[in-house]
Amino acid sequence: MTGTDASPSFRLAYVPGVTPAKWVRIWNERLPDVPLTLLQVPAAEAPKVLRGGEADAGLVRLPVDRTVFSAIPLYTETTVVVVPKDHVMTAVDEVSCDDLADEVVFHPLDDVLGWERPPGEPAFERPATTEDAIELVAAGVGLLVVPQSLARLHHRRDLTYRPVVDAPQSSVALSWPEDATTDLVEDFIGIVRGRTVNSTRGRSPAQQAPAEAKRQRTDAAGTRRKPAPGKSADRSPRSGSGGPRAARRGKPRRRS
Template identity: 40%
Template sequence: MRLLLVPGVSPDRWARVWAQRVPDEPLDVVRAAPAGAAAAVLAGDVDAAVLRLPPDPAPGLSSPGPSSPDLPPPGLPSPVPSTRDGWAVVPLWEDRAVVVVPREHLFTVVDAVDLDDLRAEPLLVPADDVLGAEAAVGAAEVTQVPDTPTALDLVASGAGVVVLPHALAREHGDTRFAVRDVPEVPASRVALVWHRDAEHPLVQELVGIVRGRTAGSSRGDVAAPPAPAAPAVAGRGTSPRTPRTGTRGARPARGRGRRAR
């Protein structure tokens, strides 16, 4: 099976588990830029891909930049894989947005950066941007650059800051930089996708591995239909069970609320 991964996604644990569970079928892992990931699946170059989907807009977030909110960020595939178009899309995790700044930058004195403060910084937007940073941040000064490595070199020189998914910033990180969370910028959504017209017979095994399921657990990205009820067995002491009636009301269902953190 051939699996494509975009930058910021590590295959090490998946490859180890795959080799244990499916020793007769090698997992061939290839790398590609996010913009070409969906096309590689459609062309049959790979069987599935772990790629980035457009971030969900934050509630109340305006888009002051020129980019349309209806279009994906320039570094993502267009059109984006969708179940409406015959794709299987298995959400995996969200990669939080961070701002990358020089090591001695003022932002390093805080753990998270407010959007109002970030807007005052010169923003570098790479052509392979996957967050839609220009629209999400709305900075007063924006500079377009060819790619993420170029943006990071400019950050190190003090020319501006760049907003990236945390895993991507970590992959490119070195001692020249510091990263801080930007909670108001929507996170990057990471998903496993394949096209149902060319579904590999072991793709559900892959779903279980990337989702961290044990070897004996159920697999699949859709719930199985409920099993039909067993027919009643005639015999002594058996009869169809009828609902109980009475004046006592049904006991309300109990649920455990999620404690705020």
């Protein structure tokens, strides 16, 4: 592991559609003295940001260059088609790519699904961004296929979406430069993997020490002195076989 000296803060990049709030909350609870700074970056620029040292780690979309970056896959998203609320496709629960064959389907330049050409009829011009494509869908001139998180990010009251069962999917991962695996990166790995605060993996020595001291104090307080061999610690001398037999009392026997 490199970078054993703790930095004054931890910088986390994340791409549109990813919601890091839960992990940030846990970080703030476990490492209150190490501020976490969030940096939102376009999906295509995330590798450049990480490689340039502008962030310590990032929540990015796969694939990444595994010769440069380490990556821990976190989840895979459902792919959906965004349509106007009065579109005929709202009558069904899910659609296939074949159902889009006669529709104009936008393919924005920041597409994250990785296909060369979406299903349906291509638009006259590719929108620059997903946000621009959403505006065109709202204008009623075409549809858009995206990961569900991006449909939610760009939600509009006049639009809705349906799952596309056979479309490519986008996976999200925690990624960082392989040669920059610092203690703080290990701490964040532990958080996203669900390790407890007492786990010895993914935690810096400074964090482990208080927990270890507390455990030792608890063990010391809970230790009981063992009784001497052959003696019972809790048994009363008048009960059981551990104490002397009590004298039998009763009426004296009559002599003959």
